[in-house]
Amino acid sequence: KQEVTQIPAALSVPEGENLVLNCSFTDSAIYNLQWFRQDPGKGLTSLLLIQSSQREQTSGRLNASLDKSSGRSTLYIAASQPGDSATYLCAVRPRGGSNYKLTFGKGTLLTVNP
């Protein structure tokens, strides 16, 4: 059974710092991996999608990498801003079954202090 773990559970950084969020998954048989942002009490906003054949994806100040064989992904946020404060969720789409469901980690709560 696929398990997704995110470390650290919480992270507090000063504004302007570059930071890395980590995600690991137990089964490398995945189709893709998605990073989401969740603001308190709100929905999930898709940030980046990395297909299993890709190594990284970039969007603005965000860069996500994927090492499928070792079951790891990282989300790099450059020049962090207070508006980046949120919970960041990692989710994988496992092979098998309907092939379309996502398995989520518990998230990393990021606080960027002005």
Next chain:
Amino acid sequence: EPEVTQTPSHQVTQMGQEVILRCVPISNHLYFYWYRQILGQKVEFLVSFYNNEISEKSEIFDDQFSVERPDGSNFTLKIRSTKLEDSAMYFCASSAADTPSNTEAFFGQGTRLTVV
């Protein structure tokens, strides 16, 4: 930008009552999902729906739950007899009919269900 919309944003119901959560997926998407997030826990998959039938469901999705696409735009989740442990944020999501590798799921803002 197209988005998934959910109503209501918050629903309070008495234990044993039926509730219906409503979603309008992105218009050209063909795959629809319900997930839930109990406070402080992971987002959990409940059910996926394609071509007017359930394509996969989790062990959480027992016979108290049902889904329906009553018309061309709405997608609903019904809980027949709510329990206290059904209290959670329920998310609807949709995705286009791409290959599994490039399928990207888009989520709504959620309905917070409180069972009292």
